[in-house]
Amino acid sequence: MTRVLMPLAVLEGESVAYGLMDLLETMDVTVLGYHVLPEQTPADQAREQYEERAVSGLEDTAEEFRKAGGAADYRLVFTHDRHQSVERVADEVDARAYAINGATGDVNRLLVPLSGDVAVDRILEFVTELVGDRDIAITLFLASEADDADDLLQRSARRLRDEGLEVTTERVVSNRPFETLIEAVPDHDAVVVGEAAPSLSQFLLGDESERLAAASVGPVLVVRRETDGDGADE
Amino acid sequence: MSEAPSGQNIEGETPSAEPVVETDEATVTENAELERTLGLSGGLAIGIGTMIGAGIFVFPGLAAGRAGPAAALSFTIGAVIALLVALPTSELATAMPKSGGGYYFISRGLGALAGSVVGLSLWLGLVFATAFYLVGFGYYAVDALGVLGIAIGESLVIPIALLFGVGFTLLNVTGTENAAKLQNGVVALLLSILVVFLGFGILDAVGIVGEPTTPEQFAPYGPFPILTTAALVFTSYLGFAQVATVAGEMKDPGRNLPLAMVGSVVIVGVLYVATIFVATSAVGSNALSLAGETAMVAVGRELLGPAGGFAIILGGLLATMSSANASILSTSRAVYAVSKDALLPGRASRINLKYGTPHVALGMAGGPILLLTATGRVEVLAEVASFLHLVAYGLICVALLALRRDEPEWYDPDFRVPGYPVVPIVGGVASFALILFMQPLSQILGFLIMLGAAGWYFYYARDVTLKGAL
Numbered sequence: 001m002t003r004v005l006m007p008l009a010v011l012e013g014e015s016v017a018y019g020l021m022d023l024l025e026t027m028d029v030t031v032l033g034y035h036v037l038p039e040q041t042p043a044d045q046a047r048e049q050y051e052e053r054a055v056s057g058l059e060d061t062a063e064e065f066r067k068a069g070g071a072a073d074y075r076l077v078f079t080h081d082r083h084q085s086v087e088r089v090a091d092e093v094d095a096r097a098y099a100i101n102g103a104t105g106d107v108n109r110l111l112v113p114l115s116g117d118v119a120v121d122r123i124l125e126f127v128t129e130l131v132g133d134r135d136i137a138i139t140l141f142l143a144s145e146a147d148d149a150d151d152l153l154q155r156s157a158r159r160l161r162d163e164g165l166e167v168t169t170e171r172v173v174s175n176r177p178f179e180t181l182i183e184a185v186p187d188h189d190a191v192v193v194g195e196a197a198p199s200l201s202q203f204l205l206g207d208e209s210e211r212l213a214a215a216s217v218g219p220v221l222v223v224r225r226e227t228d229g230d231g232a233d234e
Numbered sequence: 235m236s237e238a239p240s241g242q243n244i245e246g247e248t249p250s251a252e253p254v255v256e257t258d259e260a261t262v263t264e265n266a267e268l269e270r271t272l273g274l275s276g277g278l279a280i281g282i283g284t285m286i287g288a289g290i291f292v293f294p295g296l297a298a299g300r301a302g303p304a305a306a307l308s309f310t311i312g313a314v315i316a317l318l319v320a321l322p323t324s325e326l327a328t329a330m331p332k333s334g335g336g337y338y339f340i341s342r343g344l345g346a347l348a349g350s351v352v353g354l355s356l357w358l359g360l361v362f363a364t365a366f367y368l369v370g371f372g373y374y375a376v377d378a379l380g381v382l383g384i385a386i387g388e389s390l391v392i393p394i395a396l397l398f399g400v401g402f403t404l405l406n407v408t409g410t411e412n413a414a415k416l417q418n419g420v421v422a423l424l425l426s427i428l429v430v431f432l433g434f435g436i437l438d439a440v441g442i443v444g445e446p447t448t449p450e451q452f453a454p455y456g457p458f459p460i461l462t463t464a465a466l467v468f469t470s471y472l473g474f475a476q477v478a479t480v481a482g483e484m485k486d487p488g489r490n491l492p493l494a495m496v497g498s499v500v501i502v503g504v505l506y507v508a509t510i511f512v513a514t515s516a517v518g519s520n521a522l523s524l525a526g527e528t529a530m531v532a533v534g535r536e537l538l539g540p541a542g543g544f545a546i547i548l549g550g551l552l553a554t555m556s557s558a559n560a561s562i563l564s565t566s567r568a569v570y571a572v573s574k575d576a577l578l579p580g581r582a583s584r585i586n587l588k589y590g591t592p593h594v595a596l597g598m599a600g601g602p603i604l605l606l607t608a609t610g611r612v613e614v615l616a617e618v619a620s621f622l623h624l625v626a627y628g629l630i631c632v633a634l635l636a637l638r639r640d641e642p643e644w645y646d647p648d649f650r651v652p653g654y655p656v657v658p659i660v661g662g663v664a665s666f667a668l669i670l671f672m673q674p675l676s677q678i679l680g681f682l683i684m685l686g687a688a689g690w691y692f693y694y695a696r697d698v699t700l701k702g703a704l
Contacts, residue, residue, distance in 0.1 A: 040406050040563045040591050042333050042570045043268040044261070044482065045583050048250060055265050077260070079269035080483070088259055088269070 001071070002129050003028040004221065005095035007086050010057045010076070011035045011050055016064070019104035020219040023190060025069030026132045030093045033058040033076045034085055043078040051076070083207075090224060096126055097192075100209060102219035104189050111188035113141040114156060115177035118194025119225060124156055126223045127192055128163045137166045141184055143177035178208060185216040192221045239575060241346075241697035249575040249698060256331055258486040270485045277490055279418045280560060281477045281498025286424055287557030288616070289470025289506040291550040292370035295529025296613065297510065298519035301463040304453035305519070306510040308463035309470070313503030315668060316471035318661030319627040320499045321651045322634040324492035327478050329637075329647035331487035334571025335478030336626045341575065343633030345701040350691035351684050352626045353572040356475070358683055359622030360568060361599055363472055364561040365606035366615035368395040368402075371554035373527040378547050392610045398558070399607050403600030406562050407586065407593045420556050427549045428505055435512030435537050450518060465671040469616040470506060472623050474499050476560060479567045488648025512537075527612060565599035566592040577695045614679070617672045621680030624665045631662030642702055 004024055008014050010033035033054050037046050058074040065072035075093075079085040090098055112127055114120055127138060138160060142153045150171055157167045172180045185191065193209050213220040239249035254263050261268040272280075289309065297305035326339040337356055341349025372395030379386055453460060474495045484490045513522055513533045522529040534546035570583040570592065586593040606615060635658055637645055651657050669677065 038409065038589065038591050040409075040566050040596065041585055042482070042567050042583075042592075044333060044574070045570045045592060046585055046590070047263065047266050047268060048574075049585050051266055076266040077269055078266060080271040081269065084271055085267075085269045089267075 001026075001028045002096045002126065003030060003093055005030050005032055005086065005090045005093065005098040006065075006101075007032045007034055007082070007098060008058075008061065008101065009034060009036075010054050010061075014101060016061060016101060017104050017219060019107050019189060020099065020101065021065055021068040023107045023130070023136075023219070024065065024099070026130055026134070027070050029062075029065045029070055029072040030089070030095060031058055031061050031065065031072060031074040032086065032089050033061075033074060034082055035078050036082050037078060037080055039080055043080070046078045050078075095224065096122075097221050097223045100213040100220040100222065102190075102213055102217055104218045107136060107189040109137050109139065109188045111139050111141055111181075111185060111191045113143070113177070113181050113184075113191070113193055114152065115141070115143045115181065116194075117197050119223070120152065120156060120194070122226070123192065123194045123223045124159055126221075128160065128165065130192070130221070131165055133164070135166075137168070139184070139188060140167060140169045141172075141181060142170070143172040143174045143180040145173055145175055178211070181212065182215045185212075185218070188218070190219045190221065191216060192223065194223050195225045197225070240699045241576075241695075243576040243695040243698060244693070245579060247576045247580050249700065256487075258488075261482060268482070270483055270487070272480060272484045272490075274490045274493055275418060277477050277480070277484055277494030278498050278501075279421045280480060281473045281494055282425070282502055283417050283421045283556045284473030284476045284560040284564075285470055285498065285502045285557070286421070286428075286505070287367055287370065287550075287553035287555075289467060289502060290428065290509050291374065291530055291546075291553050292366075292527050292612070293467045293470060293616075294510055294513045294533070295522045295524075295526045297463050297467050298514055298529070299523025300455070300466070301459045302452065302454040302519045303450060303510075303514040304460050305463055305467075305514065306507050307453075308460050308467055309503070309506040309510055311461070311464040312468045312471050313499065313506065315464075315468070315627075315661065315664045316474060316499045316503070317496065318657055319630060319665060320474050320495045321492075322631050322658045322661060323474070323478055323627075324495050324649050325647045325651045326630065326634055326637070327481045327491045327495070328488045328649045329645055331481045331484065331491065332571075333479060333482035333567050334574075335481060335567075336475055336630055337568065337571050339478075340626065340629050340633050341700040342702060343637045344629065346575075346577070346695065346698045347688065347691055348629055348633075349575070349700055350572075350577050350695065351687045352629055353568070353577060354687035354690065355622040355684055356626050357565060357568040357572065357599070358602070359472070359619050359626070360561050360565045361602045362606060362615050362619035362622065363469060364558050364565075364599070364603045365399075365609075366469060366612060366619055367554050367558040367561060368399045368603070368607045369610055369612050369615065370527060371395060371398060371551065371558060374547060374550035374554055377528045377531055378551060381544060381547060392608060395607045395610075396604055398555070399600070399604050402555075402559050402562050403596060403603070406559070406566075406596050407591050408589050409591075417556060417560065420552050424549055424553055424556075427545055428509070431534065431537070431542070431545065432505070432508045432512055435516060435533070436508065438537055439512055439515035450514075454519075461668075461671045462673075465620065465668050466613060466617060468620040468624065468668060470502070471499060472619065473502070473557075473560070475623060475626070476564045479564050479571075492649045562596065562599055562603070566595040569595035569598060575700055576698055577691065613673070614676050617676035618679050618683075621669055621672060621676055622683060624669050625680070625684060628662045628665035631658040631665065634658045635662075
């Protein structure tokens with residue numbers, strides 16, 4: 001089955017929203033409990049002090065995921081750099097996507113933006129597996145000024161419909177894909193996005209999917225880019 | 235598999251040890267992973283950032299006063315000794331990429347007594363070094379205020395140093411922002427200032443630009459002061475040991491640890507020697523000596539006018555601050571490594587729930603730092619810091635020889651010292667020998683501290699066994 005990584009600030013009492021757990025019932029989940037330390041704190045010392053509490057919290061969370069349906073395990077990381085740890089563990093467990101936690105009830109509508117330089121095939125494949133035979137409607141969203149945008153949108157919608165999913169499309173002609181995407185979020189319960197290529201704006205403004213999660217309140221699933229290990233086409 | 239550490243201390247605490255697997259990216263224990271987050275540039279920034287403050291911004295005046303232009307030779311001697319120790323340290327660090335650095339290698343190679351002496355000495359060595367950096371910072375702060383038109387005189391050097399000592403300690407207890415990126419930036423800025431300054435200074439010194447200067451005698455006071463000066467300025471090379479204390483956090487330690495340690499010693503060594511050469515050529519060693527701790531400001535003014543003086547003041551403030559901060563930061567790891575092995579009470583490295591920082595260890599450093607800063611004795615502070623580190627360096631070389639002789643099964647370093655056994659033997663002998671050239675007060679203080687550390691071991695933890703226990 002496809003694996004999703006669920007990073008969780010376990011010692012800060014962060015817990016996974018029920019809606020997100022239910023949404024991920026079709027997936028294998030690795031819960032990544034992490035604790036970010038200030039640089040003056042040796043990671044090993046934090047481990048000695050907090051390990052027990054963190055492990056018990058993670059065991060509970062993994063158990064809840066299992067109750068919701070999928071297989072679940074957990075890892076625990078003490079780190080000075082959250083991003084690096086998430087990337088490393090995602091590679092090691094070969095996760096197709098990672099989740100950004102957010103508040104949501106039952107998920108009935110998914111927003112799937114295809115704007116920008118993202119791996120559309122991987123996103124569609126992931127969405128198909130995620131939804132499975134459940135009654136979850138998809139909105140494919142594309143903000144672009146390119147002429148062939150409609151074509152891409154229709155092709156993608158057809159592909160999902162062939163798999164039996166309920167799809168609507170939304171095309172916005174705009175050169176501000178992020179802002180228009182935020183406007184489209186309120187009608188949806190969760191978002192599935194593709195991981196964008198590292199860029200200057202990401203460096204300056206922070207990761208786009210993190211900003212999206214902050215702006216949308218709800219959970220965001222980020223489909224990872226092809227990594228070298230996968231060997232498939234890039 | 236090696237044996238586990240054993241025994242218990244007077245409070246019944248036992249050394250905590252768990253089987254771990256070290257990878258290039260993390261340390262994996264039974265239930266958790268500890269991410270390695272420092273790359274080569276981070277390691278170099280720690281090494282260079284800790285070292286650069288003292289050698290360039292505080293010592294030139296003092297060194298030139300003692301040894302004349304031959305002070306450049308004193309710095310060279312220091313660099314060579316540091317290099318001879320950095321190589322064996324690199325080998326041990328790649329064999330045991332753990333936090334705790336020198337303490338860890340010695341306790342595993344030579345046993346708990348030597349480990350206790352070195353562990354506690356290295357911690358106090360950092361305390362002395364930090365106090366020294368803070369006093370240096372005080373001098374630069376007074377100069378900076380002077381440039382801004384607020385002449386307050388040297389009587390305020392110590393109060394300012396104390397104020398910032400309190401500030402840095404509080405910052406380390408409460409600060410949860412990651413300052414590593416800031417440190418990298420500060421080091422990059424310092425290196426740029428120095429390269430411009432030295433580039434111009436060397437052109438000036440060889441007579442291509444500027445006024446011709448009369449060359450003075452290279453070693454006006456003879457060879458002996460060159461060695462005592464080398465002992466004094468050795469504090470400028472203590473930073474590479476701080477790289478070893480974060481060995482547990484370095485990515486790809488087999489490659490990055492040796493490069494960061496040897497690289498930072500080579501880089502600062504070259505900069506130091508060039509700086510002394512430029513400084514003594516530009517204003518002469520007598521003028522340098524008169525200007526004392528902030529002599530480099532005079533050199534900056536001489537070479538590049540008021541802007542040059544201002545740039546050096548700015549550099550001096552940044553460099554002494556970054557050295558002090560990096561040293562305070564290392565103390566928490568030094569205390570943790572020792573308390574993990576039950577040589578200090580475990581509560582010494584407890585983490586504060588609110589900030590996630592080891593407030594006890596930082597406080598244990600901050601208190602003595604302020605006390606020592608208040609003495610204002612720049613040379614003694616520097617020498618005692620060097621004394622305590624040099625003992626550790628000498629023992630690191632001995633530990634390497636002992637481990638290489640026995641080659642226990644677990645001993646499998648990625649990096650092996652070139653020129654074995656000459657390098658560790660010469661490095662060890664030179665480290666111990668340099669101590670002989672310090673002033674008597676520093677020697678007595680250093681010796682008493684070591685005696686105290688040994689006494690503590692016999693009182694508190696004589697049953698603890700660490701030798702060969704990975």
